[in-house]
Amino acid sequence: MPEKYDVIVIGSGLGGLSSAALLAKNGLSVLLLEKRELPGGCATGFIRGRFEFDASLHMLSGTDLERKTGNLIPYLEELGITKKVGFKKLKNVYQCVFPDFEITLPAGRENIENVLKENFPKDSEDITNFLNRMFATFETTNKFRKGDPSLTQEELSQNLLGYLGKTCAEIMYPEVKNPLVRAIISQLWMFLGLPPKKVDYIIFAVAMSHLFHYGGAQPKEKSHGFVAAFVELITEYGGEVRFGCGAKRILTEGDKVTGVLTDDDEQIKSDFIVSNANPITMSLDLIGADKIPITYFDKLRSNEVGISLIGVYMGLDVPYNKLGIKEFEIGLNDHPDFDKAYEKAFTLEEPEHQLITTYNLAYPDFTPPRTSIITLTAPSYADPWYNLPPHKYVETKNRLADQLITKAEKVAPGLREHVEVVEVFTPLTIMRYTGNHGGTYLGFSFSTAGTPPLRLSQEGPLKGLYLASAWSQPGGAYENCVLSGKAAAELIIAKKDEG
Ligand SMILES: Cc1cc2nc3c(=O)[nH]c(=O)nc-3n(C[C@H](O)[C@H](O)[C@H](O)COP(=O)(O)OP(=O)(O)OC[C@H]3O[C@@H](n4cnc5c(N)ncnc54)[C@H](O)[C@@H]3O)c2cc1C
Known part of the structure; x- marks a missing residue:
């Protein structure tokens, strides 16, 4: 272990992984710290019974697989990810x-x-x-x-x-x-x-x-395979990745960063830090409000925290086509007024809109033979969940899941009888797995105040500190976060080249 790393990256969400991979590929010594035992943040997966679920990805954008135009595929090729992961267009x-x-x-x-x-x-x-x-x-x-x-x-x-x-x-x-x-x-x-x-x-x-x-496209190896490819590359390029080891503090001297104090109370030095942790936690908890220019808080306040989701992951003991499902992504709507449907996200009432995603339609072998995975997803803000007494949490999430399943039976009659395993997630689940305020998967919202040029830039509030996540430019979603990490790494590489 070197005495001092060129760069420490905090968090192995897509922004952090992308930064660490590009920095390591460019010969910098990189340490990636992830507080969880698994990489990916939102971009992760989990196993229940005989099913491996993708926790988040419906569709990967930026994948013009034939002509390789756009920003994402050429970058993934440059990094070496496309040698490890295959994509299928929907x-x-x-x-x-x-x-x-x-x-x-x-x-x-x-x-x-x-x-x-x-x-x-x-x-x-x-x-x-x-x-x-x-x-x-x-x-x-x-x-x-x-x-x-x-x-x-x-x-x-x-x-x-x-x-x-x-x-x-x-x-x-x-x-x-x-x-x-x-x-x-x-x-x-x-x-x-x-x-x-x-x-x-x-x-x-x-x-x-x-x-x-x-x-859209799906990675053949699922989200976990996609992020595991980044981890492999980081180590192949000479970087170091520690799981189950978060950053407790970002250490500073005057207006610049000097390193990190880990959850294990180890001090590690570096002049450059990339934060994939959200900028609110970064500023208030990891650094401390007294060390950050007050104007940075104005910037944070001028954006609003994005929405979150509730959802149901289901492993079914039947192929999806036996239920009459024909499309990978289905928008199931009570009515066409999405401005009205959105209002339900502020409540714990039955959603008026949901997405039904059938992963086997991307890859038939996504699950064991004669089975399938379907997920149901609806918009939800964290506030009503915060206000719920703890003893009502399980009952409430199960009621909402039940309502989503009942509605989904309009396009998949008999769905309920074929559920072999089921997991329900809420904004609090996403919050737990990412540390993101409001359990958001998008960072700051895409309102007119959150348009890319107005979002936080990759340059953080202290010298040597950079942001790479859904919260910084260009915003949330797989493609954007990977590109956010690229932008942060490029700024650091340019600074290093300046000497
Ligand atoms: C259900 C769901 C469906 C989605 N569907 C799609 C889709 O179809 N298409 C699409 O493009 N996008 C989708 N998204 C959005 C996409 O997954 C996210 O925008 C993206 O993954 C966020 O990446 P991030 O880099 O901001 O990191 P995050 O995912 O927010 O992860 C942050 C990481 O930092 C770690 N961390 C935080 N604090 C510390 C610390 N102090 N020390 C160490 N580690 C720390 C966390 O543990 C976590 O691993 C979906 C998201 C969800 C939840």
């Missing part, structure tokens, strides 16, 4: 189920436009106009990120800057009059944690255009 993006209407959107912008127009001929013009608008924002954002010289000022203003501070509803609702069409286009709002009236338009347009165009 055929369709999702199925929407409403009480009296169902539709499936295949991947590909034209395919989606055609399916929508066939189903809603009277809304054809609205559909084309809005998809054109969304994709123009997506393409301009890509050009902007890459510094593409063909990007004109007019294009930048018209497709991107003009939308700053606008919600999705402000742009979409005047253009798309049919509430059902609006709902179909925004079915995956839970991926962004906010419904159309709250979510930032640019984030919505970029995320949805990407998923519509390229579709």
Whole structure:
């Protein structure tokens, strides 16, 4: 063990793993500390009975597997992850189920436009106009990120800057009059944690255009295999990873970091620290408010903590197709008003919207023969769970799980009789496994205040301190967190090169 590491990374969520892997690949001595016994944070898995569950991933974005454009796949190739993990593209993006209407959107912008127009001929013009608008924002954002010289000022203003501070509803609702069409286009709002009236338009347009165009993907080795590949690479590149050993304090001298005090009370020196732990805990508990510039707290306060989830993981003693399920991701909705459905997330009442994810539709051998895994997920804030007396917790989560299963039987009749193992999670579960405030999986929310340029940057409040997680730019989700880690590592490598 060296006397002093070039970099200490706190937390092995995707942001931390990505940073540590890139830093180690560049020859820096890296120590990754993870307080849990397993890597991944949200990006993890667990075993119950004969089933291995993926705890989080529905769809990996940024996976244009054929042309390898975009930011994620080329980076995973550069690191060596794609040599260890295979990806499979999902055929369709999702199925929407409403009480009296169902539709499936295949991947590909034209395919989606055609399916929508066939189903809603009277809304054809609205559909084309809005998809054109969304994709123009997506393409301009890509050009902007890459510094593409063909990007004109007019294009930048018209497709991107003009939308700053606008919600999705402000742009979409005047253009798309049919509430059902609006709902179909925004079915995956839970991926962004906010419904159309709250979510930032640019984030919505970029995320949805990407998923519509390229579709989503699943790693063949599940989330655990994906994060285990990062851990393997870190050690192959000479880095060190310690599990069950968290950082208790970040040590400082004046305005710079000097190392870490571990949970085992060991002091380890380093001039550079990457925090994958959330910035609120980092500032208040790991460093201490008195050591942080007051302006940093203004930045923290100007963002709101994102939403969380409740959900049910089920291992079934029957193949999914025997239950009539045909699509990997199904949005099951009581009605098409997602702004209204969102309000339930502030309560412990029955959700009006849920996602049903059937993992065997990505990989038939995801589970043992003649079985399948289905998960049910609904939006939920942590506040009502905090306010619940402890003795009501189990009863409440089981009631909500029961309600989600009963509703899911609309698309999977007989589901309940085939549940062999079941686990229920709440915002408190996510909080326990990640340390994230509010049990959020997205860091700060994607409201208009949480649009990427306004989010916390990778540079932390002290010299040598960097952030890499859902909380910093560009935001939550697998792709974003991996890229956040890359950005933090690149800043450190550049500083080291400066000497
Ligand atoms: C149910 C669910 C479904 C999801 N579905 C999708 C999806 O389909 N597609 C998608 O792209 N994203 C999805 N996400 C979101 C995605 O999983 C997260 O945004 C992402 O994994 C967060 O990564 P992170 O880098 O912020 O780290 P986190 O996951 O927040 O992990 C932080 C890590 O830091 C560790 N840590 C904290 N404090 C310390 C300390 N003091 N010392 C040492 N270690 C510490 C924690 O133990 C943890 O391991 C989903 C999330 C959930 C929960």
